[in-house]
Amino acid sequence: MQPNQQLPHDLQAEMSVLGALLMNEQLLYSDVVPLEPDDFFDQRFKEIYSAILKLNENNKPIDTTTVVDQLQEDQKLQFVEPKLLIDIMDATPTLRNYPDYVAIVKEHSTRRTLIDTAEMIIENSKNASVELEDVLTDAESSVMRVSQATSKNDFRRMDTILPELYQHAEEINKTKGEVTGIPSGYRAIDSMTSGFGRNDLIILAARPSMGKTAFALNIAEHVGSSDQNYNVAVFSLEMGAEQLVSRMIASKGNIDASKLRAGGFDRDDWAKFQMAIRELSRSRIFIDDTPGIRINEIRSKCVRLKQQEKHLDMIIIDYLQLIQGSSTRRSENRQQEVSEISRMLKGLAREIGAPVIALSQLSRGVESRQDKRPMMSDLRESGSIEQDADIVSFLYRDDYYNRGEGEESDVSQLDTSEVELLIAKHRNGPTGTAKLIFNKKYSKFLDQENFDREI
Structure with missing residues (x-):
C-alpha cells in the first residue's frame, strides 16, 4: 500500500x-x-x-x-x-x-x-x-x-566526567560524616546510607502488619516537612488520601490513632491535633490515591509535578505489586509485568533525579522458616526487582512472631515493638541492620536512642 x-x-x-x-x-x-x-x-x-x-x-x-x-x-x-x-x-x-x-x-x-x-x-x-x-x-x-x-546518548570522555566527580568529592569531604543524599530522618539508617541517592530505587519490603506503610509515611513526613524544602510525591494504591493523612496526624501529634477513627478526644488531644494539622499543612507532600494506577501514569504525573513545583525530591509508592503495567491489557505473566514495572521505576528515579521508595510484599515462604527474618528470595513476584534496586530493605519485628507465654495473642495490643530494618542489598554502600522502635498507637517509628525522649 x-x-x-x-x-x-x-x-x-x-x-x-x-x-x-x-x-x-x-x-x-x-x-x-x-x-x-x-x-x-x-x-x-x-x-x-x-x-x-x-x-x-x-x-x-x-x-x-x-x-x-x-x-x-x-x-x-x-x-x-x-x-x-x-x-x-x-x-x-x-x-x-x-x-x-x-x-x-x-x-x-x-x-x-x-x-x-x-x-x-x-x-x-x-x-x-x-x-x-x-x-x-x-x-x-x-x-x-x-x-x-530524536535524542541520542553519546559516549562521554573521561575528561568531561572527572571534574564532576572531583567537585562531588570536595563537597562530601567538606561534610565528612554528614548526610549527602536525601535524609530519611533516622540516624541509624542515614549512618549506613548517607541519605538516599537521587537516582536510587529503594525497595522496602515486609509481611502485612509489619508497619511498612507507617514507616514510609514517617519518612515522607520528615523529608516533606516545611523546613526541609523537599517535595515528596506519595502514590497510595491501597489506602485513600484521608486514611494516609489521618496516620500522619497521629504520628505528628502523638495522638492515639484509634481516637482519630472512633473519636474520644480530650483537651490535650485537641491541642495535639491542631498542632499536627498546622505543621502538615505547611509540608511539601503531594498524595495521589488512584487505585490500580499504571506505571506510565505514575511517570507522567511525576514529570508534571516536577514541572509544576520546579523540583521533585522523593517518590514513595505503596505498593509495587498493585501497580498495573504500561499496557491497558492485563498481562498473562505477572512476573514479567512486575519486572517491567521495576525497570521503569529505576528509570523514573534517574529521569526525575529523585529516590523512588517502592513498598513491596513478601511471599508467605518466610512464615515457614524458623528464623523469619526476610531474605531476597522472599520478594513476591520478584522478577528483576533485586537487580534493578539500589537498596533492598526489609522490616522485621521479632515480637510479631515470637511472643512468650501469657502475652497477648494479638500483637497489635502491644504499644511498642523493637524493629529491625535489614538492608540486604546496598549497591553503593554497606549492608547491615538499623534498630528502630515502632509505636503502633501513634503509627510512629523512632530511632532507639530517641525513643524515651520523643514519646
Whole structure:
C-alpha cells in the first residue's frame, strides 16, 4: 500500500542516505541520531535500509551486489528492482553531507509520527468509553516517546566526567560524616546510607502488619516537612488520601490513632491535633490515591509535578505489586509485568533525579522458616526487582512472631515493638541492620536512642 503522499517526506534525502551507505558502509558508525527502517517514507527504501542493517549485523560487506542478495534472501525483490540501487547511487550528490541527509529523514519521520499520535489522540478523545485520564496519559507518553527517539546518548570522555566527580568529592569531604543524599530522618539508617541517592530505587519490603506503610509515611513526613524544602510525591494504591493523612496526624501529634477513627478526644488531644494539622499543612507532600494506577501514569504525573513545583525530591509508592503495567491489557505473566514495572521505576528515579521508595510484599515462604527474618528470595513476584534496586530493605519485628507465654495473642495490643530494618542489598554502600522502635498507637517509628525522649 502506498503511503499518503501528503505526509512530510523527502525522497531525495532518503535516496542520498542509502546511496552514501552503499558507497561507504563506515558511515553507519557516524555520530548522528540512528535511523530505523520505519524512518523511511518510501517502502522500497525501508526494505533496502533493512537489508543494509542485516548485512552489517552479520559482518558482511555492503554494496549493490550484497544488498540485492540480501533482498532476495528476504524475498523482497518483488518490491525493489536491482536497477534502483544504481539509480540511488547516481542520485547521491556527496558523501560529505551524510549527517544532513540523516537529519532531514529523521525530522520528516518525527513529524509523521506526531501526526499519527495526534490522530490517535483525536480518536481516543472522541471515544466516550476511554477514560479521560487514560487519554491524557497515553497522549503524554506518546509525545514523550517521540521526543526521546530524536535524542541520542553519546559516549562521554573521561575528561568531561572527572571534574564532576572531583567537585562531588570536595563537597562530601567538606561534610565528612554528614548526610549527602536525601535524609530519611533516622540516624541509624542515614549512618549506613548517607541519605538516599537521587537516582536510587529503594525497595522496602515486609509481611502485612509489619508497619511498612507507617514507616514510609514517617519518612515522607520528615523529608516533606516545611523546613526541609523537599517535595515528596506519595502514590497510595491501597489506602485513600484521608486514611494516609489521618496516620500522619497521629504520628505528628502523638495522638492515639484509634481516637482519630472512633473519636474520644480530650483537651490535650485537641491541642495535639491542631498542632499536627498546622505543621502538615505547611509540608511539601503531594498524595495521589488512584487505585490500580499504571506505571506510565505514575511517570507522567511525576514529570508534571516536577514541572509544576520546579523540583521533585522523593517518590514513595505503596505498593509495587498493585501497580498495573504500561499496557491497558492485563498481562498473562505477572512476573514479567512486575519486572517491567521495576525497570521503569529505576528509570523514573534517574529521569526525575529523585529516590523512588517502592513498598513491596513478601511471599508467605518466610512464615515457614524458623528464623523469619526476610531474605531476597522472599520478594513476591520478584522478577528483576533485586537487580534493578539500589537498596533492598526489609522490616522485621521479632515480637510479631515470637511472643512468650501469657502475652497477648494479638500483637497489635502491644504499644511498642523493637524493629529491625535489614538492608540486604546496598549497591553503593554497606549492608547491615538499623534498630528502630515502632509505636503502633501513634503509627510512629523512632530511632532507639530517641525513643524515651520523643514519646
